[in-house]
Amino acid sequence: MTGIAKLLEPHVQPVSLLTLYLLVVLLIAVVWGTALAVVTSVLSVAVYVTLFVDPAFALPIADTQTAVALGVFLITAVVVGTLASRLQRAAQTAERLTEEQSALRRVATLVAKAGPPSAVFQAVTSEVGKLYDADLARMERYETDGTVTGVAAFSRVPVHLAVGQRFALDGLSVAREVRETGRPVRLETFRGAEGAIAREARGLGIRSSVGCPILVAGRVWGVIAASTKSDQPFPPNTETRLASFTELVATAIGNAESRAELRASRARIVATADRTRRRIERDLHDGAQQRLVSLALQVRAVQALVPRELGEAAQELENIASGLSAALDELRETARGIHPAILAEGGLVPALKALARRSPYPVQLTVRANGRLPEPIEIGAYYVVAEALTNAAKHARASSVTVVVEARDDALHVAVEDDGDGGADFTAGTGLTGIRDRVEALGGRVSLHSPPADGTRLEADLPFAQQTTSAAG
Numbered sequence: 510m511t512g513i514a515k516l517l518e519p520h521v522q523p524v525s526l527l528t529l530y531l532l533v534v535l536l537i538a539v540v541w542g543t544a545l546a547v548v549t550s551v552l553s554v555a556v557y558v559t560l561f562v563d564p565a566f567a568l569p570i571a572d573t574q575t576a577v578a579l580g581v582f583l584i585t586a587v588v589v590g591t592l593a594s595r596l597q598r599a600a601q602t603a604e605r606l607t608e609e610q611s612a613l614r615r616v617a618t619l620v621a622k623a624g625p626p627s628a629v630f631q632a633v634t635s636e637v638g639k640l641y642d643a644d645l646a647r648m649e650r651y652e653t654d655g656t657v658t659g660v661a662a663f664s665r666v667p668v669h670l671a672v673g674q675r676f677a678l679d680g681l682s683v684a685r686e687v688r689e690t691g692r693p694v695r696l697e698t699f700r701g702a703e704g705a706i707a708r709e710a711r712g713l714g715i716r717s718s719v720g721c722p723i724l725v726a727g728r729v730w731g732v733i734a735a736s737t738k739s740d741q742p743f744p745p746n747t748e749t750r751l752a753s754f755t756e757l758v759a760t761a762i763g764n765a766e767s768r769a770e771l772r773a774s775r776a777r778i779v780a781t782a783d784r785t786r787r788r789i790e791r792d793l794h795d796g797a798q799q800r801l802v803s804l805a806l807q808v809r810a811v812q813a814l815v816p817r818e819l820g821e822a823a824q825e826l827e828n829i830a831s832g833l834s835a836a837l838d839e840l841r842e843t844a845r846g847i848h849p850a851i852l853a854e855g856g857l858v859p860a861l862k863a864l865a866r867r868s869p870y871p872v873q874l875t876v877r878a879n880g881r882l883p884e885p886i887e888i889g890a891y892y893v894v895a896e897a898l899t900n901a902a903k904h905a906r907a908s909s910v911t912v913v914v915e916a917r918d919d920a921l922h923v924a925v926e927d928d929g930d931g932g933a934d935f936t937a938g939t940g941l942t943g944i945r946d947r948v949e950a951l952g953g954r955v956s957l958h959s960p961p962a963d964g965t966r967l968e969a970d971l972p973f974a975q976q977t978t979s980a981a982g
């Protein structure tokens with residue numbers, strides 16, 4: 510720099526040289542900070558005096574004007590250096606805030622999509638790890654027996670404590686401190702600390718850690734912790750800033766728990782209604798139906814005893830017998846509508862065959878499922894097919910219907926397709942909505958494809974195992 514100044518000296522004013530020095534000070538302040546900028550300013554003055562003002566550096570400088578100019582330069586350089594470095598710090602803070610906001614937005618989008626909480630756990634842990642330049646970030650869930658389970662991890666260093674692993678909270682650790690205080694914590698060092706986690710941290714070269722509780726419905730559900738190997742600890746308030754992330758985690762857990770509760774309660778309502786229908790069907794079968802059967806038998810027996818000359822009475826008895834038989838048929842039909850006994854007794858295949866037989870149009874039925882299936886699935890599939898066949902007869906003017914029931918890896922797939930008028934709509938009645946409610950209560954899905962004049966296809970997937978209802982990662 511001084512070499513350049515020496516070269517330029519014959520051609521430019523001294524003030525221009527000082528401006529050049531000022532620019533260099535500015536650059537140093539931005540890149541290396543205020544302290545070095547101040548040192549450079551002072552050195553610049555010394556070098557300038559030595560080279561250009563008084564080569565012998567015989568202070569005090571004789572020329573007052575030069576002395577004042579140098580003084581002003583020095584002050585200006587220090588002020589400019591300080592301001593530049595402050596501005597740079599502010600810019601860095603703003604950049605970090607922007608990054609933090611972007612990370613929070615990404616996580617919030619994931620939470621809004623209502624995916625599995627484990628995806629949110631991993632996203633939050635990775636975002637926190639990257640955002641704060643951590644070497645290690647972990648999310649852990651507190652168990653009732655006093656241990657913790659790792660639910661997500663981010664690591665720039667090889668970690669031993671894997672996700673899914675459960676470990677005891679002995680000795681010093683962020684997880685333990687957070688559980689005991691219920692507040693954000695900062696551990697400046699693990700030097701000399703007892704316990705497996707502290708030893709593990711030391712082994713990995715971790716110098717310091719921060720952590721923040723995950724509070725769900727007022728209880729400390731878990732913790733997120735970030736650790737660094739650097740001797741430079743995390744910026745102040747990092748542990749408190751983590752709260753924005755843990756609030757999103759808590760929302761995801763709360764939502765998942767509410768959804769699971771809602772699904773369980775819908776499934777209970779459907780199961781209770783099914784039990785009630787089945788009981789009514791049995792009562793009808795064992796009560797009124799049996800009574801009608803025995804009355805019909807009695808009438809037939811009396812008929813056999815009536816002498817020929819009482820033709821009118823015999824005719825009356827015949828009328829009563831046929832009336833009883835018609836009433837019995839009607840009662841059987843009603844009972845079947847309430848709950849088909851054949852479903853409970855024989856299972857899905859005979860029940861579907863019976864449905865197909867009773868249809869006013871040809872039904873092509875294919876069942877690819879072996880043995881009995883869980884009761885709610887058999888009942889669910891039966892009602893899907895029953896409603897679709899009834900609708901095809903009532904609304905579609907169909908000439909044929911195809912029914913396919915297939916046990917896939919994780920769900921029973923049911924598809925009913927007619928070649929009728931199309932235009933089926935969930936909102937236009939209660940039958941299709943009832944089907945959707947029933948299937949969704951089992952954690953399944955229904956889809957309806959019914960363009961005008963192009964037939965109707967109703968599909969349902971009934972999962973064998975309900976999605977896990979716990980928010981565990």
Ligand SMILES: Nc1ncnc2c1ncn2[C@@H]1O[C@H](COP(=O)(O)OP(=O)(O)OP(=O)(O)O)[C@@H](O)[C@H]1O
Pocket residue numbers: 900901903904905927929930931932933934935936937938939940941942965
């Ligand atoms: N297979 C079909 N083809 C054509 N239109 C259909 C078909 N299925 C349903 N729809 C139309 O969609 C509407 C809704 O059907 P949904 O089964 O919900 O009610 P619904 O059959 O009218 O009455 P219910 O409550 O007794 O079932 C029907 O009113 C009908 O207009």
Ligand SMILES: [Mg+2]
Pocket residue numbers: 896899900938939940941
């Ligand atoms: Mg209907």
